[in-house]
Structure formats: structure tokens, C-alpha cells
Amino acid sequence: MSQTAPYPVPSPKRVTILGATGSVGLNTVDLIARAPGRYMVEALTANSNVEELIRAALRVKPRLAVIGDAGKYQALRDGLLGTGIEVAAGQQAITDAATRPADWIMAAIVGAAGLAPTLAAVAQGTTVAIANKECLVCAGDHMMELVRRRGTTLLPVDSEHNAIFQVFDSKRPEGIEKITLTASGGPFRTATMAHMQAATPAQAIAHPNWQMGAKISVDCATYMNKGLEMIEAYHLFPVDKDQIEVVIHPQSVIHSMVSYVDGSVLAQMASPDMRTPIAYALGWPDRIHAPVPRLDLVQIAQLTFEAPDFSRFPALALAKQALALGGGAPTVLSAANEIAVAAFLGGKIGFLDIARIVEQTLEAGDNGALGQWSRLHSLEDILGADAAGRAYASELIEQR
Ligand code: NAD
Ligand code: MG
Numbered sequence: 001m002s003q004t005a006p007y008p009v010p011s012p013k014r015v016t017i018l019g020a021t022g023s024v025g026l027n028t029v030d031l032i033a034r035a036p037g038r039y040m041v042e043a044l045t046a047n048s049n050v051e052e053l054i055r056a057a058l059r060v061k062p063r064l065a066v067i068g069d070a071g072k073y074q075a076l077r078d079g080l081l082g083t084g085i086e087v088a089a090g091q092q093a094i095t096d097a098a099t100r101p102a103d104w105i106m107a108a109i110v111g112a113a114g115l116a117p118t119l120a121a122v123a124q125g126t127t128v129a130i131a132n133k134e135c136l137v138c139a140g141d142h143m144m145e146l147v148r149r150r151g152t153t154l155l156p157v158d159s160e161h162n163a164i165f166q167v168f169d170s171k172r173p174e175g176i177e178k179i180t181l182t183a184s185g186g187p188f189r190t191a192t193m194a195h196m197q198a199a200t201p202a203q204a205i206a207h208p209n210w211q212m213g214a215k216i217s218v219d220c221a222t223y224m225n226k227g228l229e230m231i232e233a234y235h236l237f238p239v240d241k242d243q244i245e246v247v248i249h250p251q252s253v254i255h256s257m258v259s260y261v262d263g264s265v266l267a268q269m270a271s272p273d274m275r276t277p278i279a280y281a282l283g284w285p286d287r288i289h290a291p292v293p294r295l296d297l298v299q300i301a302q303l304t305f306e307a308p309d310f311s312r313f314p315a316l317a318l319a320k321q322a323l324a325l326g327g328g329a330p331t332v333l334s335a336a337n338e339i340a341v342a343a344f345l346g347g348k349i350g351f352l353d354i355a356r357i358v359e360q361t362l363e364a365g366d367n368g369a370l371g372q373w374s375r376l377h378s379l380e381d382i383l384g385a386d387a388a389g390r391a392y393a394s395e396l397i398e399q400r
Contacts, residue, residue, distance in 0.1 A: 010038075012037060012038055012039050012040040013038065013039050013040070013103045013104055014039075014040050014041075014042050014101070014102045014103045014104070015032065015039050015040070015041055015042065015102055015103065015104045015105070015106070015282075016041070016042045016043040016044075016045075016062075016097065016098065016100065016102040016104075016105045016106070016121070017029065017041070017043070017044050017045070017105075017106045017108065018045050018094065018097070018098055018105065018106060018107050018108060018109050018114065018117050018118065018121065019045065019046070019047075019106075019107070019108035019109035019110065019114065019131075019132070020044035020045060020046055020053065020056050020108070021046040021047075021049040021052040021053050021056060022108055022109075022110060022213050023211060023212050023213045023216075023274070024106070024108035024131045024157065024213075024274060024278065025044075025046075025056075025106065025108045026052070026056065027274050027275050027278050028106050028108065028278050028282070029044070029056045029059060029060055030275070031275060031278060031279055031282055031288075031290065032060050032282075033059045033060050034291065035288070039060075041060045041061060041062035041063070042062060042063050042064065042097075042100050042101070042102045043062050043063065043064040043065070043066060043097040043098075043100055043102075044056055044057055044060070044062045044064075044065050044066070045065075045066040045067075045068070045094045045097050045098075045109075045117070046066070046067055046068065047067075047068040047069060047109075047113070048067070048068060048069040048072060050067055050069075050072040050075045050076050050079065051079075053065055053067055053076065054076065054079035054080060057079075057080055057083070057085055058080075058083070061083070061085065062085060063085065063086060063100075064085065064086045064087070064088065064097055064100065065080060065085055065086070065087050065088075066087070066088045066089065066093045066094050066096075066097045067087075067088075067089050068089070068090065068091055068093075068094055069089070070089045070090045072089065073087070073088075073089035076089065091116075094109075094116075094117050095116045095117045095120050096120075097117070098117040098118070098120035098121040098124075099120045099121075099123075099124065101124065101126075102121075102124070102126060103126060103127060104126065104127045104128075104129065104282065105121040105124070105126060105127070105128050105129070106129045106131065106157070106278075106281075106282075107121055107128055107129065107130050107131060107132045107135065108131040108132060108157070109132055110132065110134070110213055110215050110216070111132075111134045111215065111338050112134050112135070112138050112334065112335060112338065112386050114132040114134065114135055115134075115135050115138065115139055115382075115383075118130070118132055118135045118143070119135075119139075119142075119143065119146060119379070122143060122146050122147055122150065122152050122154070123146060123150055124150070124152070125150035125151050125152050126152065126153070127152070127153040127155060127284075128152055128153070128154055128155070129155045129157050129278070129281035129282070130154055130155065130156055130157060130158075131157040131158060133158055133228050133229060133232045134228065134334050134338070136231070136232045136235045136236065137228050137231045137232060137330045137331070137333070137334045138330065138331040138334045138335065138382060138385075138386055139331070139376075139379070139382045140231065140232075140234070140235035140330070141235070141376070142376070142378075142379060142382060143235070144235050154236070155280075155281040155284055156232075156236055156277075156281075157274075157277050157278060157281050158229060158232060158277070159255045159256075159272070159274065159276075159277050160181045160182065160229055160233070160255055160256040161229070161232060161233060161236055161237075161256070162255070162268075162277035162280055162281065163254075163255035163256035163257075163267070163268035163277075164179050164181075164233065164236075164237060164256045164257075164258055164268075165236075166268045166280065167257070167258045167266035167267065167268055168237060168258050169258075169260075170237075170238075173237075173238045173239075175260050175261050175262075176239065176243070176258055176259070176260060176261070177243070177259045177260060177261050178239070178243045178244070178245060178258075178259045179233060179237060179239055179243060179244055179245075179256065179257070179258050179259070180245050180246070180247055180256060180257040180258075180259065180265075181226060181229055181230065181233060181244065181245070181246050181247075181256050182246075182247055182248075182249040182252070182254050182255060182256055182257070183220075183223065183225075183226045183246055183247070183248050183249065183308065184207070184208060184209050184210070184220065184248075184249065184250055184251075184252045184272075185248045185249075185250050185306070186207060186208070186220040186221045186222075186223070186225075187203060187204060187206050187207060187208060187220075187221050188204075188221050188312075189248065189250060191312075193312060193352070196312070196351050196352055197350060197351070197352050198350075198351075199221070199350075199351040201214075201218070201344060201345050201347070204217065204218050204221040204344070204351055205217040205218065205221075207220055207221075208250070209251075209252040209272040210252065210272050210274070211274075212274075214345055215338070215341055215342075215345075218341045218344060218345065218354070219337070219341065221351070222313065222315040222351070222354050222355060223308065223313035223315050223316040224315035224316070224318075224319060224337050224354070224355070224358070226246050226308070226316055226319075227315055227316045227317075227318065227319020227320060227322075227323075227333075228319060228334065228337075230244050230246065230319060230320060230323055231319060231322070231323050231330050234323060241323055241324060246308050246316065247305050247306070247307070247308070248305065248306040248307065248308050249303065249304065249305050249306075250304060250306075251300060251302075251303055251304065252272040253269050253270070253271075253272070253295065253297075253300060253303055254267045254268070254269050254303065255267075255268050255269065255270060255277075256268065269295060270292070270295055271292055271293045271294065271295050273290075273292040273293065275290045275291065275292050276290050276292050278290075313355075314355045314359065315337075315354065315355040315358065318333060318355060318358055318359055318362060319333060321362070322362060325366070327373060327374040327375050327376060328365065328370070328373045328374065328375075328376050328381070328382075328385035329362065329365060329366075329373070331376065331382055331385040331386050331389065332361055332362060332365045332370060332373075332385055332386075332388065332389035332392075333358060333361075333362055333389075334386075334389075335361075335385070335386045335387075335388075335389030335390045335393065336357055336358045336361035336362070336389045336390070336392065336393035337354070337358050338390070339357070339389075339390050339393040339394050339397065340353065340354040340357040340358055340393055340397070341354060343357075343397045348397055348400075349397055349400060353400070357393050357396050357397065358393070360392075360396055361389055361392045361393045361396065364392050365385075365388075365389070369392070370385065370388040370389065370392060371384070371388055373385065
């Protein structure tokens with residue numbers, strides 16, 4: 001005799017994780033692995049860390065696992081032999097994975113390398129949890145147009161934008177006066193210029209509150225991260241450029257705020273743990289359990305706030321400038337920053353050189369040296385501006 005459950009059993013959500021081996025990707029894998037039966041994993045993708053991809057695939061049993069580095073194809077095949085998991089390799093295979101039907105796709109590749117797969121995910125018209133902020137910075141207008149056209153639900157994962165999403169009255173945006181992004185201040189908040197001049201990659205990556213990938217950790221140390229987040233917020237929420245402000249909040253408890261015309265300020269608070277915004281996006285519109293430390297305000301005792309110091313952290317001013325300029329400026333800013341951060345991590349330039357490289361590349365763009373600049377009409381224009389920014393910044397680094 002067949003037995004039926006006395007209550008409706010929801011069918012598992014079909015999910016894909018782009019950038020499954022990164023900090024956001026692995027936290028997503030972890031939340032999924034802790035809820036057996038709730039999710040069916042369609043695809044996991046990674047760039048080159050084949051061991052981590054195999055481990056993640058063995059945990060959540062996707063239908064497909066893709067490694068970007070084609071040289072690692074055999075290792076992936078061997079590692080998943082006998083599991084029935086399909087394997088593929090190469091950059092195109094990552095974008096193809098993003099086109100496979102899914103109810104929910106986590107876009108957690110770092111940098112503009114995530115642009116093609118993220119756009120492919122958005123084009124499905126499904127729900128996309130967006131962690132990859134560089135995509136929005138370099139191609140925000142293009143991506144948001146695609147979101148509107150396809151009816152995609154875009155759920156912000158970046159903790160500040162996730163916080164704003166939770167308290168932003170999107171039905172009545174006219175009641176909103178401004179949004180305030182909080183920033184921890186990173187490892188060099190109180191450092192002297194001399195200290196930052198001599199900073200090593202290990203020091204720059206040592207974030208006081210968050211565990212993250214290397215690139216975003218360096219961006220936090222320069223404050224470029226907050227600048228990219230201002231541009232990200234501009235695309236995600238219906239606010240003007242001058243309605244976005246930044247305040248330094250070293251405890252990282254308030255993740256951002258929305259101010260209303262009646263003087264009310266709504267904030268979202270949580271312990272600094274990315275599993276909270278990821279769980280919010282994974283469960284949305286429901287709430288799901290996240291195994292994070294609960295906020296203990298009595299123990300924290302004090303929440304403090306400061307204005308950002310633009311002179312010690314020029315990257316924030318550069319990003320604001322790029323946001324004001326619009327067109328290709330944010331694309332070039334982000335491209336030059338990616339190149340400069342990689343050069344810093346590779347020991348080729350100093351910490352303070354990162355903002356200098358970005359500034360000089362932006363200036364070159366403003367002077368017309370990067371060609372197409374003021375308006376980006378198509379994806380080709382965006383890729384052109386991105387490539388020009390990268391080439392110019394790389395040349396500046398070579399000349400040093
Ligand atoms: P990470 O460096 O830890 O991981 C990046 C992932 O992208 C890895 O899975 C890697 O395999 C993949 N990847 C890298 N280059 C690739 C390429 N060329 N092609 C295909 N895949 C590639 O990065 P992360 O810290 O998890 O950050 C991911 C994104 O989320 C970034 O845009 C970051 O700004 C954003 N974000 C991260 C955090 C965080 O806590 N880590 C918080 C907010 C926003
Ligand atoms: Mg953030």
C-alpha cells in the first residue's frame with residue numbers, strides 16, 4: 001500500500017553554483033549539504049582548484065562538475081569516476097553550465113571572468129543570487145537591462161546589499177532618502193601611510209572580521225571594495241548616485257542601512273558571517289536556518305562609527321569618481337584594479353601602488369587614450385573597455 005505524506009512535500013530546489021570552490025561558493029555548498037533533500041544540485045563550477053571541486057561534488061552530488069582549466073579535466077574525471085557525475089572543462093563549459101535550467105543560481109566567480117557565465121544565468125530568467133560585484137560594476141546597465149527583460153529575480157549576496165535588500169521598501173522608493181553602506185575599515189583602518197607603503201600581501205589579506213577570497217580581501221584593505229559596492233548599490237537599488245553614502249563601522253554588526261524621509265533609519269544586523277546573507281538568498285522568500293554565531297549585543301557592548309578617510313584611502317574617491325562619470329569609467333576602474341591587485345599579490349608592486357595604477361588608468365580613459373569610453377552600447381563595448389583598462393594598467397606595471 002502506498003503511503004502519502006500528510007502534508008505537501010516541497011520538491012527540491014534545483015541549484016547551480018558558479019565559483020563553487022571560493023569562499024562564497026564553499027559556504028553555499030556547506031548550507032546545501034546541511035539540508036539533505038531540500039536541494040538538487042545541477043552544476044558546480046571552478047577555475048583551477050580541482051581537489052576542492054571534487055570534494056564539493058562528492059558532498060552535494062551535482063549532475064555536472066566543470067573545471068575552467070582544461071589541463072585539469074583528467075584529474076576531475078578520475079576524482080569523480082564511478083559517481084555518475086558528468087564532467088566538463090574549459091571556460092565555455094562554465095558558461096554552458098550557467099545555461100542549464102535551474103531554479104536558483106549562485107554567481108560567485110570573482111572578477112570580470114564571471115561576466116559571461118553570470119549573464120548566461122541571468123538570461124535564464126530564473127533566480128540569481130549575485131555575489132560577483134565586479135560583474136555589476138563593469139556591466140551594470142547591461143546586466144540590469146537583461147534582468148528586466150527576462151524577469152529575473154536578482155538577490156544580492158554581498159552583505160551590505162543583502163542588508164539593504166532586507167530593509168528597502170521597494171514598493172515605495174519615494175519614501176527613501178539615502179542608503180548607507182557600512183565598511184569595517186579593513187586591516188589598515190588606523191595604519192599610517194608608511195605602514196601601508198610597506199604592507200605585504202599577507203598583512204593586506206588579514207581582514208579583522210571576515211574570511212574571504214584574496215582579491216576582495218585586498219580590496220577591503222584599499223577601500224576599493226566599498227567603492228565597488230557603491231557602484232553595485234547604484235545598479236541594484238532605485239537610488240540616485242548622491243543618495244549612496246559610506247560610513248566606517250569597525251565591528252561589522254550593522255551591515256547597512258536605509259534612511260527614510262520621516263527620519264526613520266532601518267538597519268540589518270548580524271554577526272559578520274557570509275552564511276547569513278547566503279542563507280537569506282538561498283531560502284528567499286522564506287527564512288532558512290544558518291549555523292552562524294548568534295549576535296550578542298551585550299557582549300559586543302559598543303557599536304562605533306567614523307567617516308571614511310579619503311586621503312589615506314584614495315581608491316574610494318576613485319570609485320566615486322568613476323560612478324559619477326558613468327559610461328566606461330566603472331568598467332575601466334574595475335579592470336585596472338583587478339590587474340593591480342593581482343600584481344600586488346604577485347609581489348610586483350607595493351600596496352599604495354594599487355590606487356595609483358587605477359588612478360592613472362582612469363585618467364588615460366578620461367583623456368581618450370583608451371578609445372571607447374563615454375558610453376557603452378553593447379557587451380562588445382564593455383569587453384573592449386575592460387580589455388583596454390587591463391592592457392593600460394599592465395603596461396604601467398611593466399614600466400615600473
Ligand atoms: P574566491 O577567490 O574565494 O573564489 C572565486 C571563485 O571563482 C572560485 O571558485 C574560482 O574557482 C572561481 N574563478 C576564479 N577565476 C575564475 C575564472 N577565470 N573563470 C571561472 N571561475 C573562476 O572569491 P570569493 O571571496 O568567494 O568572492 C567571489 C565573489 O563574491 C567576488 O566577486 C567577491 O567580491 C564577492 N563577495 C565575496 C564575499 C566573501 O565573503 N568572500 C563577500 C561579498 C562579496
Ligand atoms: Mg560587502
